[in-house]
Amino acid sequence: MTEENAIRLFKCLADKSRLQILKSLAVEDMYVELLAERLNLTPATISFHLRKLSEIDAVRSYKTQYYTMYSLRQDTFAVKILDILKEQSDEADLQARREQAYRQKVIDAFFQYGKLKSIPAQRKKERIVLEEIAKAFEPGRIYSEREVNILIADFHDDFCTIRRDMISEQLMDRDERGYWRLV
Amino acid sequence: MESEKIQTFINYLDQRTSSVQEDTLRLIADNRRDEANFEKIRTNIFQIVKTIFQASVRVSQEESERVRFLDTKLTLFQETWESHLTEAKEHGDDLKIVQEQTRLEALAEIRDTFQKIWGESL
Structure with missing residues (x-):
């Protein structure tokens, strides 16, 4: 288990309700409503906790005729804590992970359900947002201005500003043939 | 001087804010911080409604006008x-589902009390 995964696992487990869910699943597989009844929480709250537990591979789900059942992932808990402590930390790797975490934070803050909520005022954040939008363009393909506008409009109405900023940030280039993605 | 009904409503909001x-x-x-954060959202709703109701005096001094404004x-x-909530359900966004449900639960409770106090005048 990587150090980052271990931190995510411990953080997620540091919650009484989630531990109670895992304890229940250690006894038998269950569905959301049954867990909600046993733990005296709403089904929505249980779903929220199960989502968090799924993200750290602590539980898995499978469908039966009537319900989506949840079960404990024994393999995740079979790892010895001592083995996690003995793992080496690589500073370059940590730096990259911090950068990735920052990027994700910016993306989560500015995008909702795939739409850009607003164009960031800070250049560093705008660059991250533009890089995310640039992923919608296939590398090596030349797009007309209209195609560029349509693709950007899927993210935000102000496609002119975004298109111009993508050129100035050297994420895209253009000539008489059209526009293409650079990175 | 505020009416007895207004005072009852404000007291109710204060009391619910404290209890939440x-x-x-x-x-x-109890080490249930995520659920505590959901309760903070609930507290926030009681506080927002109180603020709006108190600010409604700028709209009108008349109680009936203030009640309609809040309604x-x-x-x-x-x-x-x-x-x-519908949008969150469509996207399977479990966090947002709980947040919106918490807001709606608090709002339903407030509306229920509001109806009990001013029902006949709405």
């Missing part, structure tokens, strides 16, 4: 949060 804040502290002490705002909140 106590629940929040209890959840934090309109509560309806607007309900429509907005219901639409956010």
Whole structure:
């Protein structure tokens, strides 16, 4: 288990309700409503906790005729804590992970359900947002201005500003043939 | 001088704010921080409604006008949060589902009390 995964696992487990869910699943597989009844929480709250537990591979789900059942992932808990402590930390790797975490934070803050909520005022954040939008363009393909506008409009109405900023940030280039993605 | 009904409503909002804040502290002490954060959202709704109702005096000094003003705002909140909840369900956004449900639960409770106090005049 990587150090980052271990931190995510411990953080997620540091919650009484989630531990109670895992304890229940250690006894038998269950569905959301049954867990909600046993733990005296709403089904929505249980779903929220199960989502968090799924993200750290602590539980898995499978469908039966009537319900989506949840079960404990024994393999995740079979790892010895001592083995996690003995793992080496690589500073370059940590730096990259911090950068990735920052990027994700910016993306989560500015995008909702795939739409850009607003164009960031800070250049560093705008660059991250533009890089995310640039992923919608296939590398090596030349797009007309209209195609560029349509693709950007899927993210935000102000496609002119975004298109111009993508050129100035050297994420895209253009000539008489059209526009293409650079990175 | 505020009417008895207004005072009852404000007292209700204050009392619920305090009791939900106590629940929040209890959840934090019980190592259930995510659920405590949901309760903070609930507290926030009681506080927002109180602020709006107190600010409604700028709209009118008449109690009936103030009550109608708040009723309109509560309806607007309900429509907005219901639409956010639908959107969250469509995207399987479990965090947002709980947040919007918490807001709507608090709002339903407030509307219930509001109806009990001013029902006949709405």
